[in-house]
Amino acid sequence: MTVPKSDILQGTLDLMVLTTLDAMGPLHGYGIARRIEQLSERLLQVNDGTIYASLVRLQQRGWIAAAWGTSDNNRRAKFYRLTPAGGRQLKAETAGWNRVSLVIGRFLRLASRGTS
Amino acid sequence: MIARLRAVVIRVRDFLFRRRGDEDFDAEMASHLALLVESFERRGLSADAARRAAALQFGGPVQTIETQRDQRGLPALDALLQDIRYGWRMMRKARGLTFVGLVTLAVGIGATAAMLSIIDAVLVRGLPYPGADRLIDTTGEDQARGLTGLGVSFTRYHFIRERSKTLEAFGVYASVSVNLTQGGTPERVQAAHATQSLFDVLGATPVVGRGFSEAEEREGGPDVVLLSDSLWHSHFGGDSGIVGHTISLDGHPVTVVGILPPDFTFPFVTPAPQVWLPRVDDDPVFDKGRIRAGAAYLTAYAKLRPGVSLGAAQTEIDAIGRQYQDTFPGQADNAPGTGLRAGWLKTTLVGTTTVPLEVLLGAVGLVLLIGTANLASLILARSASRRRELALRRALGGTGRRVARQLLVESLMLTSIGGVTGIALAYGVLPALRSLPAGTLPRVDDIHVSSAAVWISLALSMAIGVLFGLLPVLQTQGTDLHLALREGTRGSTDGAAGGRLRRGLVIAEVAVALVLVSSAALLLRSFVNLMRVNPGFEAANVLTASVTIPVARYRTAVEQTEFFRRFAEHVEALPSVEAAGVTSYLPINGGTRFVSVCPQGTVCRGIGKDPIAALRQVTPGYLKAMGIAVTQGRPLDSHDLAGATRVGILNDVAAKAFFGDANPIGRHVMIVRGSLDTEIVGVVPSVRFLGLATPSRPELYVPQTQFPSPAMSLVVRSPTGADSLVTSVRTVLRELDRDVPLANVIGMEDVVSASIAQPRLTTGLTGVFGMIALVLAAIGTYGVMAYSVSRRREEMALRLALGATPRNILTMVTGQGLRLVAFGVAIGLVASIGATRFLTTLLFGVDAWDPATLVSVTGILVVVATAACYLPARRATRTNPVAALRGE
Secondary structure: OOOOHHHOOHHHHHHHHHHHHHHHOOEEHHHHHHHHHHHOOOOOOOOOOHHHHHHHHHHHHOOEEEEEEEOOOOOEEEEEEEOHHHHHHHHHHHHHHHHHHHHHHHHHHHHHHHHO | OHHHHHHHHHHHHHHHOHHHHHHHHHHHHHHHHHHHHHHHHHOOOOHHHHHHHHHHHHOOHHHHHHHHHHHHOOHHHHHHHHHHHHHHHHHHHOHHHHHHHHHHHHHHHHHHHHHHHHHHHHHHOOOOOOOHHHEEEEEEEEOOOOEEEEOEEHHHHHHHHHHOOOEEEEEEEEEEEEEEEEOOEEEEEEEEEEOHHHHHHHOOOOOEEOOOOHHHHOOOOOOEEEEOHHHHHHHHOOOHHHOOOEEEEOOEEEEEEEEOOOOOOOOOOOOOOOEEEOOOOOOOOOOHHHHHOOOEEEEEEEEEOOOOOHHHHHHHHHHHHHHHHHHOOOOOOOOOOEEEEEEEHHHHHHHHHHHHHHHHHHHHHHHHHHHHHHHHHHHHHHHHHOHHHHHHHHHOOOOHHHHHHHHHHHHHHHHHHHHHHHHHHHHHHHHHHHHOOOOOOOOHHHOOOOHHHHHHHHHHHHHHHHHHHHHHHHHHOOOOHHHHHHHOOOOOOOOHHHHHHHHHHHHHHHHHHHHHHHHHHHHHHHHHHHHHOOOOOOOOOEEEEEEEOOOOOOOOHHHHHHHHHHHHHHHHOOOOOOEEEEEOOOOOOOOOOEEEEEEOOOOOOOOOOOOEEEEEEEOOHHHHHOOOOOOEEOOOOOOOOOOOOOEEEEEHHHHHHHHOOOOOOOOEEEEOOOOEEEEEEEEEOOOOOOOOOOOOOOEEEEEHHHOOOOEEEEEEEOOOOHHHHHHHHHHHHHHHOOOOOOEEEEEHHHHHHHHOHHHHHHHHHHHHHHHHHHHHHHHHHHHHHHHHHHHOHHHHHHHHHOOOOHHHHHHHHHHHHHHHHHHHHHHHHHHHHHHHHHHHHHOOOOOOOOHHHHHHHHHHHHHHHHHHHHHHHHHHHOOOHHHHHHOO
């Protein structure tokens, strides 16, 4: 199953980017795109370009910071890293997300039992 | 929250530096793509295939840039700037249209802003006094004789003041003038005797010193004076040390006790008093005896207690008036039917200006309306010719909203520039009003462009902008793009709706123009009638000036009359002088003093009950100097002296009123006060002394030798220029008394002209607005016809090709235009008859429904409109059928 592009919630993509940066440390857009692709096991079919709107948004909020640097294979690239504020935001959002998914999961289980 | 705020700040920053952001993102994208290509190459794809795969994986670069940019900056503002840039290009492309539109709007908005400012200052804004909405004036009225606006007597003032419960303060004043001598030269300054309570009414507390004390207001109290701020600055350098010191007034030392605040204005007297004296019963004209007998010479203002209505105050004043009548039955101001009428002070001040101002505002509104209609038809015409462009933009993916916004921005740009220019115009024009003759417009010093007027005008411009922006949008909505795109390539008529709208605008413009032009024509005819009025005297070559001698030094009647007798004689003896005389009251602007007279053969009933006549004390030369010829009997002469028989001359209105058809010569009238039996020796034609538009009332001329007055006006008839004459008259005066100045020097023609300054202003402005309306309506008609002809080129070509003669075409096109004009004229005529009703009070000697005016105005309009239709029609006849049908 693939998720239609337009339906990917902005917040979801933002959370994925934050998680990626938290796990991998400073990373350029290409790296972030590969990591999301890899983790979502290709369930998520998004164009690489899509993440840039998210990157701008996260920068505006002060959760990530960007600086030009050099990649492993000596290529100039813009690197993004998590800021302390971003770290706090990630923690808060992760907790929130877990709670929601817990509730939704339980709800779905109970609901399916009820109907069967 | 903070994160949100931060995001906004960053967005603004990124918006301002969006070019740098774009470059940065281009580099980032390039690096991302390069990494993608590399990874695909590593997986074994060829360079070409890797590039294709990378592009696919990344997504469309344009869309990515757009979404990134939308996230980064302020996309709405970005689009707006783009619209403005585009609008600017469109305006520059259609320079002619833009110019016409801007001028039309700027004139309309400017005139509106100016008129609104005037109305705001004169009619809307409160008077500049604390508690101004509680200020009233009380004026005497005499119902038996139909007189209103009379003064209040000193005795009645005190009577009311002691008893009133509804009035918080009640004060009176009497205007005088005093000779202020400083550094040896005398100067006449406007002054007033006022009660301290008048300053209480107006809430004026001296900024330096104090007001009048009770002791100073009592008879025989110390001589003190309050100075206006402007006199204090112009004559005493704004030095507070002057308070407590004396200045010389009428040759007497008077102690300055206070300076009035700079914002204290007194617009009720023009020019405003500069010097304020206590003791209103110290009047140069009315002696103590007459004042005690109830001479009504004071002007009274009062402040209502909070919560008291005008009606309640009037009821109380009436009740106190009845008590007054019972207490002092013999007072001069006490005849049956006399009393005081309370009215709002502001209404009194604004007086007769309300109607002209409302008429002018109406005229301005109509001009703006025509201008707007004009602009609307121009914009509609242009939007029709832009249909192809708009359709193209829609076809290329511009959403309907985006295109609509573009049109809206364009029209708002036009109207806001026009509006701002108009407001700037108002700022430029308004100060010119101050150069009008004093009294033309009340509160003229308060007039400046008001913020309310600016906001209303701006809102109007914006509303017009929105309207015009939306009109073409509505027109293009729902058009078939294919049709529109094709239509543009071949000339054809535009949508029926647009055509109807434009034809409707022509009809409306013609109708509105007719209303305005006929109003202007009526006012013009009134004004011409007013100027044609024979005032009863010959104003040309007559110079006037006022001379007041201080009663303190000229105590006796003989001293006073001798002064003026010799003065008049000496001026008459000047070489270039044809005739000269003095009079106590100049006609038209000099005020009037009515006395009760009891004609011989009637039963005398006393002051206030007998008929009245305007008294004029004159020297023998006065009538000759004014060009008033004696029609019956003899003129006054040098033998009519104090001891001789009292004589007088009546005007024909008085002769008729007092003696009917009998010969008045040799008959007597008794001037009731003082029982002065006066023999009528002559009759003269009437003078319109109350103003050109007011019919004359009875007048009685008496020799000043028999009826002294310390305040006189000199009248000199001389063919030489005023300057040299004034110099020689000044010399004559100085020889008689070096402390008496010659004041208010003005030609009699200017006196007359100033008295009709207000109708002149109203007429002039309405005339200008009428002309503008006519021109705008002509332009509008021309524009619509010319446009219609240009759109119908093919049709004309076809007609010509099929055998129509140029004459047929000419008749057809002109006829179509004139049909619209005829509709407009018909509507306009009906509207005119409705609208000119509001002019009635401004008209003089012409009926509001004057058929001659309506017919001639309609004629003018039809001629102008025919010309406006003829020009495009002639162009239609010159269509080259071959070229037009080929679509060139």
